[in-house]
Amino acid sequence: xxxxxTVENLDNYKIYLQVEKAVHExxxxxxxxxVDLPVLSPFLIPESYLEIFETEFNYFNKKEKLYLTxxxxxxxxxxxxxxIGNCYYLGRAYRNCEPNSDWHSPEFxxxxxxxxxxxxxxxxxxxxxMLQFVNKKCxxxxxxxxxxxxxYSVSEAFExxxxxxxxxxxxxxxxxxxxxDKGYNVxxxxxxxxxxxxxxxxxxxKLGVNGYPTLLYDYPKQMASLxxxxxxxxxxxxCEFYIxxxxxxxxxxxxxxxxxxxxxxxxxxxxRKKNKIINHSIDKGFIEALKYGLPNCTGAGIGFERLVMxxxxxxxxxxxxxxxxx
Amino acid sequence: MRVNAGNLKKGEFVKFQGEICQVQxxxxxxxxxxxxxxxxxxxxxxxxxxxxxxxxxxxQVEVLDVASVDMQYIYKDQENLYFMDERTFNQxxxxxSVVGDxxxxxxxxxxxxxxxxxxxxxxxxxxxxxxxxxxxxxDAAKGxxxxxAKKPVRVETGATVMVPIFxxxxxxxxxxxxxxxxxxxx
Numbered sequence: 001x002x003x004x005x006t007v008e009n010l011d012n013y014k015i016y017l018q019v020e021k022a023v024h025e026x027x028x029x030x031x032x033x034x035v036d037l038p039v040l041s042p043f044l045i046p047e048s049y050l051e052i053f054e055t056e057f058n059y060f061n062k063k064e065k066l067y068l069t070x071x072x073x074x075x076x077x078x079x080x081x082x083x084i085g086n087c088y089y090l091g092r093a094y095r096n097c098e099p100n101s102d103w104h105s106p107e108f109x110x111x112x113x114x115x116x117x118x119x120x121x122x123x124x125x126x127x128x129x130m131l132q133f134v135n136k137k138c139x140x141x142x143x144x145x146x147x148x149x150x151x152y153s154v155s156e157a158f159e160x161x162x163x164x165x166x167x168x169x170x171x172x173x174x175x176x177x178x179x180x181d182k183g184y185n186v187x188x189x190x191x192x193x194x195x196x197x198x199x200x201x202x203x204x205x206k207l208g209v210n211g212y213p214t215l216l217y218d219y220p221k222q223m224a225s226l227x228x229x230x231x232x233x234x235x236x237x238x239c240e241f242y243i244x245x246x247x248x249x250x251x252x253x254x255x256x257x258x259x260x261x262x263x264x265x266x267x268x269x270x271x272r273k274k275n276k277i278i279n280h281s282i283d284k285g286f287i288e289a290l291k292y293g294l295p296n297c298t299g300a301g302i303g304f305e306r307l308v309m310x311x312x313x314x315x316x317x318x319x320x321x322x323x324x325x326x
Numbered sequence: 327m328r329v330n331a332g333n334l335k336k337g338e339f340v341k342f343q344g345e346i347c348q349v350q351x352x353x354x355x356x357x358x359x360x361x362x363x364x365x366x367x368x369x370x371x372x373x374x375x376x377x378x379x380x381x382x383x384x385x386q387v388e389v390l391d392v393a394s395v396d397m398q399y400i401y402k403d404q405e406n407l408y409f410m411d412e413r414t415f416n417q418x419x420x421x422x423s424v425v426g427d428x429x430x431x432x433x434x435x436x437x438x439x440x441x442x443x444x445x446x447x448x449x450x451x452x453x454x455x456x457x458x459x460x461x462x463x464x465d466a467a468k469g470x471x472x473x474x475a476k477k478p479v480r481v482e483t484g485a486t487v488m489v490p491i492f493x494x495x496x497x498x499x500x501x502x503x504x505x506x507x508x509x510x511x512x
Contacts, residue, residue, distance in 0.1 A: 196360035200380035
């Protein structure tokens, strides 16, 4: 890797600052508490596909593993249990094994916020309001209107853009067969992998390209992450939104059943072992906190650089920075 | 040579659904759930069409070992560009649509590298820069002294290039053929 100084990005960087300011202003206006958080943690929430950065704290003979946080979720949810109410974090997050590309950097900026008492679809309206606010405050995007979402459920999007009907999407066996017929390599793979591959190849390029941001909602339960499940037993209350074919952020109604949470933790930790990625210490205190009761809430995570790309009209996150490590 | 799709690079050749394609773009992409992907734009060297495909980054992909052969560009017709291997006098042709926009900067008699696979030509290796003479240009309007002001000129291959207003007819300029940008006077 090398250090790249790109002072020619100054104009874009100034837009980055404007968007940052507008987001802080929106959050303050809507009564979200700004929270500063550590980025080094002795424990993490296990997520099967995320590789992390591991380091070590040393003092005489005492050594302790520490990890750079891939998301502020483990801290913010503790605080929600503690009763701080609506809150947000705008700061660094770290993900290993994600090489620098137009849309990724191992070190990036995350906007994560939680609102108490609303579900994922109500959060969609909140996010739209924020996009409108930022658009007004900044130079603005010429081609995108933020007055409504273009909305598809995940099953509608699969049917419309890739010809996969609902019955096949939610049946792993039929889904694999359909993927194989389409030419995807389905050997030694998982439902989640094939789902992502079809989504990225056939669906995502069509999202957020008709002048409105696109909202995809109700993901198959295999992709539930920390979201509540819907009553249909097939889908989770999770959304992602897209602009110009790029996923900018997502949100879900947060799971607050600690037993279910514990089950998902164990399953994710097992997958981590199987995937041979860093076997970090699991945040048991997180489950303890949930036992005391996470209020009903929805959390949203937005890749901040990707958000700025929309307003700076750039095609790469690297065009926003004065210093890039590439 | 088999590689992880996560290591695919722009310019490499792969077989995709039975057709030889050249990687136009390959970007790492990690979805919220599921393993990482490599989003690639592949250009078919048969139909000249681009197709977008997301490989699983740990998927094995066969990258073709192609030879690049020094040839002379001799002429073109409506559809094809013709090249000759000066050692064997063997002639090959490539579709203009496959080679793409850069062919508007090719001058007859120039040397170029043609990628070959199984004795068949695939496409050309784009030169880093080309030198061409300006054959037509308007004089800059008087008083137009804004720094960075540009004007269009026509070069000897017939292509139009934007150049700084001080550049005149008869001068030779260098151009980056991939972007079509003027890079200097020579």
